[in-house]
Amino acid sequence: MINRLTHFFHNHFRANEVKIHELSYLFWECTQRCNLKCLHCGSDCIADSKIIDMPFEDFLQAILPLKDLYKPDSITVVITGGEPLLRNDLPQCGWILREHGFRWGIVTNGYRYNSDIHARLLAAGMGAITLSLDGFEESHNWLRGNNNSFNNALQALDLISSSNRLFYDVVTCVNSRNFNELSSFRDFLISKNVKSWRLFTIAPIGRAASNNDLQLSNFQLKQLMDFISLSRTDKRIDIKFSCESYVGEYEKKVRDSYFFCRAGINIASILIDGSISACPNINRHFVQGNIYHDMFLDVWENRFDSMRNRNWTKTGICLNCKDFKNCNGGAMHLWDEKQDCIKTCINDKIRKIAD
Amino acid sequence: MKANFKDRKRKVLRAIYGTLSFSTALFVFQACYGTDKDFGADYYIKGIVKSKTTNLPIPGIKVSVGNQPQYDYTDNSGQFRIYVSRASEHKIVFEDIDSAKNGNYLPNDTIVRVSNDSTFLNILLSDK
Ligand code: SF4
Ligand code: SF4
Helix, strand or coil: CHHHHHHHHHHHHHHHHHHHCCCCEEEEECCCECCCCCCCCCCCCECCCCCCCCCHHHHHHHHHHHHHCECHHHCEEEEECCCHHHCCCHHHHHHHHHHCCCEEEEEECCCCCCHHHHHHHHHCCCCEEEEECCCCHHHHHHHHCCCCHHHHHHHHHHHHHCCCCCEEEEEEEECCCCHHHHHHHHHHHHHCCCCEEEEEECCCCHHHHHCHHHCCCHHHHHHHHHHHHHHHHHCCCEEEECCCCCCHHHCCCCCCCCCCCCECCCEEEECCCCEEECCCCCCHHHCCEECCCCCHHHHHHHCCHHHHCHHHHCCHHHCCCCCHHHHCCCCHHHCCCCCCCCCCCHHHHHHHHHC | CECCCCCHHHHHHHHHHHHHCCCCCCCCCCCCCCCCCCCCCEEEEEEEEEECCCCCECCCEEEEECCCCCEEECCCCCEEEEEEECCCEEEEEEEECCCCECECECCEEEEEECCCCEEEEEEEECEC
């Protein structure tokens, strides 16, 4: 009964947030170059991407009008890629963002993160960082396609966790190879003083679509939910499942709040070619405009219909789903241009075990 | 937060629905591949380093922060800037590390007491 009530209020909360659509999280895909060859990469990056990095000035000019409507420090610019540390001007970009009042952080594979770049990014006012670490050495290096990637990421972790300034977390892509080491890996992270750990599964998009090793079985998905909810009770580390899916009976047991895909509601992105979208992993069919011929603020305020009104997602397996009201059609990044069925649903998979 | 928010009612509703759904982290969310939000516990220090003898700016001076990794070098106009974590005070150290390139100066340091806003430092270095 209480659950039904809290869900009810959360659904109203979500509808209200859609109306407000307050931007608080802005991705900048600053490069598509990458120094690793991750098996699961959602952005299909390549080491020597022919697409040139976006000049920072272009990004800046697109977002400056936001200051007319928002307090800039309420917006965190998340610099992502590719691998953002392949850009040499990152501290300079960060300085200018802070001069204009925006907060900023980066998402990195840690391969290039050393004490020098750590010091320069901190000095330039970086406030948040997410580091990918996909299990112990063998599992991590397999997924990242590089034998040194674990050691380098670990060096990055030591630097990051030593800072009392940074809001940071470690993210792990859970897959069939690292699945059995999750519990010892959790203890390892705790021993490394990591305070916050986010786990996600690998969506069947990008390179991951054709690799079965990357996907978990339905039973493993349920075990993963059990592992997260149990680990959350001992409070040694703030462990949570990512925002990627509604998880039915595990809602609120694996994260602090109910599932809410905020793409286009609180989250926007400016992609490498100037496209305006929400999370960078969303199918490019849903692009809403382009900074080279549209005003970003105008697009944010007046477009994004397909993300703010998700009624169209009531199709495919979502059509008769009894959880639709609470889930609202799942994660935006799991829909493609056909818009006929979500690509995968963890709730559906867990339900199948129970049946 | 929208500065001129048109509909105050919606904000009130946000607080009400948020509370009633018992979600502790409604405003603290992350996209799968994103970072935490930055809630900004840092402090901005900027300033200029000059020669005590000539009163001219000195480029290339390393400016570092006591027990933190951040550092900067003064530019051609002797200016530096640095974000540090928010603590009650910081020891800022100035060192001439480029040997005789821009003159030879003795190191100096100063204590910055963190206030509400930011700090501007005027630093003079003595000749070696
Ligand atoms: S699109 Fe995906 S990554 Fe973005 S908020 Fe929705 S669920 Fe999270
Ligand atoms: S089937 Fe669709 S509506 Fe139902 S839980 Fe899955 S994604 Fe959500």
